[in-house]
Amino acid sequence: MWAVRAAVRPGTWLSRVVRGCRAPRAAPPLPPRPERALAAFREGPRGPEGRGAAEPGPRADGGKGRAGEEKEEDEEPEDEEEKEEALLRRDPLLPAGTQRVCLVHPEVKCGPGKPQGSRAEWQVAEARALVHTLDGWSVVETMVVPTKTPDRKLIFGKETLEHLTEKIRGSKEITAVFLNVERMATPTKKELEAAWGMRVFDRFTVVLHIFRGNARTREARLQVALAELPLLRSHLKNNGAPLDGRGRGSRYIMGSGESFLQVQQRLLKDKEAKIRRALERLRRKRLLLGRQRRRREFPVISVLGYTNCGKTTLIKALTGDAAVQPRDQLFATLDVTAHAGSLPSRLTVIYMDTIGFLSQLPHSLIESFSATLEDVAHSDLLIHVRDVSHPDTEQQKASVLSALRGLRLPAALLDSMVEVHNKVDLVPGHSPMGPHAVAVSALLGLGLEELKAKLEDAVLRATGRRALTLRVQLAGAQLSWLHREATVQALDVMPEAGVADVKVIISNSAYGKFRKLFPE
Numbered sequence: 001m002w003a004v005r006a007a008v009r010p011g012t013w014l015s016r017v018v019r020g021c022r023a024p025r026a027a028p029p030l031p032p033r034p035e036r037a038l039a040a041f042r043e044g045p046r047g048p049e050g051r052g053a054a055e056p057g058p059r060a061d062g063g064k065g066r067a068g069e070e071k072e073e074d075e076e077p078e079d080e081e082e083k084e085e086a087l088l089r090r091d092p093l094l095p096a097g098t099q100r101v102c103l104v105h106p107e108v109k110c111g112p113g114k115p116q117g118s119r120a121e122w123q124v125a126e127a128r129a130l131v132h133t134l135d136g137w138s139v140v141e142t143m144v145v146p147t148k149t150p151d152r153k154l155i156f157g158k159e160t161l162e163h164l165t166e167k168i169r170g171s172k173e174i175t176a177v178f179l180n181v182e183r184m185a186t187p188t189k190k191e192l193e194a195a196w197g198m199r200v201f202d203r204f205t206v207v208l209h210i211f212r213g214n215a216r217t218r219e220a221r222l223q224v225a226l227a228e229l230p231l232l233r234s235h236l237k238n239n240g241a242p243l244d245g246r247g248r249g250s251r252y253i254m255g256s257g258e259s260f261l262q263v264q265q266r267l268l269k270d271k272e273a274k275i276r277r278a279l280e281r282l283r284r285k286r287l288l289l290g291r292q293r294r295r296r297e298f299p300v301i302s303v304l305g306y307t308n309c310g311k312t313t314l315i316k317a318l319t320g321d322a323a324v325q326p327r328d329q330l331f332a333t334l335d336v337t338a339h340a341g342s343l344p345s346r347l348t349v350i351y352m353d354t355i356g357f358l359s360q361l362p363h364s365l366i367e368s369f370s371a372t373l374e375d376v377a378h379s380d381l382l383i384h385v386r387d388v389s390h391p392d393t394e395q396q397k398a399s400v401l402s403a404l405r406g407l408r409l410p411a412a413l414l415d416s417m418v419e420v421h422n423k424v425d426l427v428p429g430h431s432p433m434g435p436h437a438v439a440v441s442a443l444l445g446l447g448l449e450e451l452k453a454k455l456e457d458a459v460l461r462a463t464g465r466r467a468l469t470l471r472v473q474l475a476g477a478q479l480s481w482l483h484r485e486a487t488v489q490a491l492d493v494m495p496e497a498g499v500a501d502v503k504v505i506i507s508n509s510a511y512g513k514f515r516k517l518f519p520e
């Protein structure tokens with residue numbers, strides 16, 4: 001889902017699951033309420049899944065199904081979970097405590113590695129934001145250094161390296177270096193650390209660290225663990241020792257006929273197979289529960305956008321869900337979460353909060369998260385939230401759209417996407433262009449009514465429904481038929497005339513049947 005330099009790739013929406021409950025349509029004449037829809041998303045005693053990221057890890061797989069519900073394939077024994085926990089144990093990637101970072105950005109001057117359509121300042125700003133996301137870390141120095149071949153072993157030419165070394169070693173303030181490349185080979189890292197006399201980190205390690213800290217569900221945590229495997233492999237290859245630093249012992253493990261390296265490689269392979277199996281189990285469950293959700297016919301709206309643009313804040317504003325916790329942080333949301341809200345005609349919809357986009361995201365992270373994109377493809381509507389107060393808002397939009405194109409979503413879903421211009425409180429006089437755009441301040445609650453009206457219109461169109469007020473005879477079967485086949489929103493009874501005006505949300509096909517059965 002993210003642009004990785006010029007190549008934008010699909011990325012990381014995580015999905016959470018849906019717990020079963022009775023369909024709200026079975027309880028007319030009350031309008032379907034968000035709470036009821038939320039109940040469909042509950043995962044055991046912890047309450048609605050996908051609560052704020054600040055809560056301790058809710059489970060992605062939910063609790064036990066109720067009687068009468070579709071039986072879950074693949075019930076997991078308790079010890080499966082314990083085994084997964086073992087897969088997730090690992091050492092810290094970054095040192096704890098305060099770090100004063102020198103941000104070194106290799107700017108590709110020409111050649112195939114030159115990033116398309118993005119500026120060094122933007123990439124530097126994004127790298128700085130990543131560093132500031134880490135607790136106690138700050139950028140004290142920024143150096144943009146020209147390079148022709150950022151993927152070469154030492155990245156910089158001899159002279160540039162000497163110049164950098166002089167500056168870095170000469171500064172008393174700097175305690176670590178963030179080299180803004182996707183991945184550094186272990187030998188490169190070692191050589192740079194030796195030259196500069198301090199730890200050097202790449203974007204992969206920093207983003208992985210943030211992901212580790214923010215992943216809450218089992219699925220998200222396993223996906224991060226999968227993304228880490230290349231790092232463990234390269235450490236093994238280059239050090240002959242795993243990252244967790246357990247002793248190497250003798251060259252051959254006694255009696256096994258395998259060298260230490262072979263044993264470690266085998267263990268990593270086993271680990272990968274186990275993580276993939278566990279993810280596949282969770283994925284099957286998610287798809288099954290997604291089918292249940294669709295059967296219950298709550299329209300699903302996926303809320304997408306660049307990281308920190310205000311997706312979670314918007315969902316909080318649209319649903320009033322007090323447990324939603326927006327944070328001023330990159331990748332605050334790593335688990336796709338579901339939140340119910342209602343639209344003007346009281347139609348209940350489910351908003352899916354998703355992980356944000358970022359340009360230049362390490363692609364092994366994106367790949368490991370990509371299975372969860374399936375959920376976005378099954379939405380009824382997409383909202384693209386934009387932070388219009390951000391200086392790079394246009395690049396961010398291009399990044400997001402380009403990533404979305406890479407996902408091969410249904411054309412109708414892309415065409416009907418609603419663009420939300422968020423944070424307009426910070427941009428006085430902003431007026432959005434285009435028929436699908438609405439300006440809001442999710443934080444201050446501005447423009448939400450207009451947005452809801454647009455969403456309702458789009459959802460009804462996308463799901464082949466319409467909102468109608470129908471006059472029915474109280475004596476006949478019309479009212480009970482509508483209760484059965486449509487969603488009754490409100491009832492205005494006129495006893496003296498023996499009629500009622502019924503506000504319904506009804507599918508086009510059901511309306512056709514209604515007219516056939518009860519001609520006007």
Ligand SMILES: Nc1nc2c(ncn2[C@@H]2O[C@H](COP(=O)(O)OP(=O)(O)OP(=O)(O)O)[C@@H](O)[C@H]2O)c(=O)[nH]1
Pocket residue numbers: 305306307308309310311312313314325326327328329330331332333334354355356357422423424425426440441442443444
């Ligand atoms: N001024 C202003 N700030 C906003 C608005 N909407 C969101 N924010 C702030 O922007 C920051 C990020 O908001 P989130 O809702 O967490 O953004 P997000 O897109 O969910 O971020 P990730 O989950 O990290 O991708 C928070 O500090 C919000 O308070 C807005 O309309 N106006």
Ligand SMILES: [Mg+2]
Pocket residue numbers: 311312313326332333353354
């Ligand atoms: Mg969020």
